[in-house]
Amino acid sequence: MKKQLQPIDAESLLHEHEFKKTPLRIMLLEVLSLSPTPLPVAKLIRKTKKLAADPATIYRALNAFVEAGMVHALTVDKTKVLYELVQEKIHNHHIVCDTCSAVESIPFCIKTIDQQAIKVSRQFNKVHSHQLAFVGTCRKCIRALR
C-alpha cells in the first residue's frame, strides 16, 4: 500500500519527452521521484542547491515538465504550489494538515466518481480526471496541541 520510492531514470524520461539532458533537470526529476510528498519550489531550490541554479531556471524547468505532463502542479491552499512527479499506475490523491499544511500522498482512487460527476453536471459531458484532497490534522499537530 505504500508508495514505492524508486529513483526514476531521469535521463530516459527527459529523452522521451525531447528535453535536453541538463544537470539541473536530472536532479529535479530525481528529487521529485524520491519524495513521498509533493514539494514546493522553495524545497526544490534547497534540494538542488549543490548546483546553485538560478530560481528562474528552476521555474522554467518545472513549468516545462508540467506542460509536458511529466509533473503535476498541485495547489492545496491559496498560495503554495506543490510539484509531484507523474507516475503512471499511481493516481495520487492527497491529505493536507489544516494546522501545519503538511501534505501526504494517498495512492488510492475511487474510479466511479468520474461517472457520477457526469451525471450531475449539465454543462460538462466529458470528465478527464479528478483531484481529491482531504483535510485533517496530522498526528504531529494533534500531539502538539495537547
Next chain:
Amino acid sequence: MKKQLQPIDAESLLHEHEFKKTPLRIMLLEVLSLSPTPLPVAKLIRKTKKLAADPATIYRALNAFVEAGMVHALTVDKTKVLYELVQEKIHNHHIVCDTCSAVESIPFCIKTIDQQAIKVSRQFNKVHSHQLAFVGTCRKCIRALR
C-alpha cells in the same frame, strides 16, 4: 438537484459573526450568494464596482470571511483563487474546464470517502473535510473545438 440561488441575509450573517455591517461587505456576500459558481477576486471587484471599493478593502473583507468560515477559498489551478459562500447543507464539489477554466459547482458528495482516506493514511487519524474537483471539457469548448 440544482443549487438554489436565494440571496442570503447578509446583514444577519455579518452580525452573527460579529462583523460590522458595511455596504461593501453586504454586497460581497450578496454577490457570492447569487453566483452559481465560485468567483475570482477580479469578478468580485467588477460586480461591486458601484461601490468603487479599493481592492485592498475587498481582499481584506474576503480574507476575514474565509477566516471566519463564512467563505471558502478554492484554488483550482496554480494562480486563480475562487471564493464561494459556505452554505450549510450544500457541500459543493467542482468541475473545471481544462480549456476555458470555467468552474461549475456540483452539489453532490460521497460521504464515505472521508472514512476511506483515514484507512489508507498512517499520519492522519482524523479527516475533517475533503475537496474534490473534476476536470473535463465544457460543452461550449467542445463546440468551439469542432
Next chain:
DNA sequence: TACTAATTGCAAATGGTTTGCATTTGTATA
C-alpha cells in the same frame, strides 16, 4: 570539431496581494 537551437544566468520587470497610516464609519453606551 563545428554548427544550431535550446538552456541558462543575470537583472529587471511584473502583477496580484498585503501593509502602514491617517481618516472615516459603525455601533455600543450614556
Next chain:
DNA sequence: TATACAAATGCAAACCATTTGCAATTAGTA
C-alpha cells in the same frame, strides 16, 4: 440623540514569488 472608541476604509507604498529579455553558455547532431 450625542459621544466615544474600535473597526473598517482609502491611498500609496511595499512585498515577493514568478516571469521575461537578452547575451553567454551548453547539449545534441552530423
